[in-house]
Amino acid sequence: MPHRNAPLTETGRLRLARCVVDDGWPLRRAAERFQVSPTTAHRWASRYRELGEAGMSDHSSRPHHSPTRTPTRTERRIIKVRVLRRWGPARIAYLLGLNPATVHRVLTRFGLARLAHLDRATNQVIRRYEHAAPGDLVHVDIKKLGNIPDGGGHRALGRQAGRKNRAKAGMSFLHNAVDDHSRLAYSEILTDERKETAAGFWQRAHTYFAEAGITVQRVLTDNGACYKSHLWRDTLAAAGITHKRTRPYRPQTNGKVERFNRTLLDEWAYAKPYRTETERREAYLLWLHTYNHHRGHTALKGQPPASRVPNLTGQYT
Numbered sequence: 328m329p330h331r332n333a334p335l336t337e338t339g340r341l342r343l344a345r346c347v348v349d350d351g352w353p354l355r356r357a358a359e360r361f362q363v364s365p366t367t368a369h370r371w372a373s374r375y376r377e378l379g380e381a382g383m384s385d386h387s388s389r390p391h392h393s394p395t396r397t398p399t400r401t402e403r404r405i406i407k408v409r410v411l412r413r414w415g416p417a418r419i420a421y422l423l424g425l426n427p428a429t430v431h432r433v434l435t436r437f438g439l440a441r442l443a444h445l446d447r448a449t450n451q452v453i454r455r456y457e458h459a460a461p462g463d464l465v466h467v468d469i470k471k472l473g474n475i476p477d478g479g480g481h482r483a484l485g486r487q488a489g490r491k492n493r494a495k496a497g498m499s500f501l502h503n504a505v506d507d508h509s510r511l512a513y514s515e516i517l518t519d520e521r522k523e524t525a526a527g528f529w530q531r532a533h534t535y536f537a538e539a540g541i542t543v544q545r546v547l548t549d550n551g552a553c554y555k556s557h558l559w560r561d562t563l564a565a566a567g568i569t570h571k572r573t574r575p576y577r578p579q580t581n582g583k584v585e586r587f588n589r590t591l592l593d594e595w596a597y598a599k600p601y602r603t604e605t606e607r608r609e610a611y612l613l614w615l616h617t618y619n620h621h622r623g624h625t626a627l628k629g630q631p632p633a634s635r636v637p638n639l640t641g642q643y644t
Contacts (some may be wrong), residue, residue, distance in 0.1 A: 340383040343368055344375030395396045396435055400424070405433045415442055422637055454535070456627070457508060457521035462541040463637060464507040464571075466584035466619030467529065467548045469476070472499045472596060475604040499604075501591070502528040505584045506541060512587055512623055516608055522556035528561060545569040547581055583607050 335343065343361045347368060348351040352360075358368040374382030393615040397405075401423070408419050416430040423430075458464045474497045502525065503514045513532040517524050529546070536543055547565060548554040550572055563570045573580035601607040623629040 335361065335367075335608075337383045340371045341380060341498035344371045344383070346434075347372040348375050383600050397429055402433050402437075405430055406439070406441075406457075407439060409434060409439060412532070413442060426494065456490065459508065461506050461508045461511070462543045464545045464547055465536070465543050466505045466507060467532075467546055467554075467588075468503055468581055468584040468588065469525070469551065470501040470503060470591075471520075471594075472501055473497075474499055475601050477603055477606055500524075501588075503533075503584050503587055503591075504529070504532040504536075504546075504585045506536065506632070507547075507583055509541075509632045510583065510587075510627065511536075511541070511619055511636050512615065513631040514591075514611075516611065520551065520553055522553040522558045524554075526558050527563045529559075529613045533566060533568075538638075541636065541638050543568055545571055547573065548600045549573050549578065549581055550575055 339361060343363070346360070347354060354365045354368045354372070357372075358365045369385065377611070391607075404423055405419055407424075408422060409413060412418075413424075416427045416434060418424070420427040420430045452511045462622075498558055500517050500520050501514055502517055505514060513535045515528055515531070517528065533543060542551045543566070546568055548570070553559060555571065560570060578585055591614070595611060596607065601610075619631065619634045621631055623631060627635065
């Protein structure tokens with residue numbers, strides 16, 4: 328693929344070469360006609376004589392020999408340490424007496440995944456997936472969050488003063504549902520995680536998704552007590568929804584909603600030193616709207632979840 332300032336495309340190169348080789352044009356005349364140097368005209372004419380039309384494509388700029396390349400034995404040592412110890416380039420370089428940049432180039436050359444993409448327990452690459460349509464799978468989870476006492480917590484008052492108020496503040500339970508395909512989120516701040524609370528939350532979440540044009544097929548949860556209850560099972564069954572549970576001690580299986588939990592902590596719960604729990608909760612609805620409608624999502628190529636939802640604004644109802 329020629330760069331943006333290249334005077335010749337592959338078709339232009341072929342025309343130039345044919346003028347020189349087939350029609351007998353002098354190199355300087357052909358170079359002037361196609362606005363390139365005589366050296367360039369000679370190069371494409373020579374490739375046409377040798378390779379025909381196939382020679383008009385770009386060749387790799389990689390050198391035939393790389394005498395300063397890291398020795399194969401050293402590359403193998405780098406890969407062995409990476410696989411067995413799961414270390415990053417800096418630690419590997421310190422162990423082997425190499426430059427971290429050299430280690431990084433070797434790891435990149437062999438296509439080894441970033442440490443963030445590996446399961447630390449098994450060293451296997453984490454398989455990332457996305458269901459094909461909204462509603463194919465909805466991730467559901469509960470995030471516990473300490474309430475902010477009146478007057479502010481340690482972020483506003485400092486550790487010592489904030490610790491005195493923390494004990495009487497209590498806890499909140501954020502019930503979250505995130506669509507796997509679109510990342511559209513429905514969330515409520517509730518007082519507990521009992522089965523009745525979880526079932527009621529899902530009924531409202533299901534209504535929200537339905538109004539957005541999403542037909543929920545399956546729901547994925549962890550193995551919390553409320554999700555193993557008969558009430559939760561019956562609530563999903565009544566709506567014709569299949570319930571799936573994650574493997575024990577494998578929260579990454581429910582990764583879409585786990586990532587949503589981290590995002591809301593970073594961008595809402597701990598985004599600024601709130602003075603009261605009421606102040607923080609009042610900011611939540613606005614943040615959730617921003618997340619669904621305006622905040623670019625890296626997994627969606629910078630688009631918000633609303634870009635993948637058929638009827639989020641309700642204009643087709």
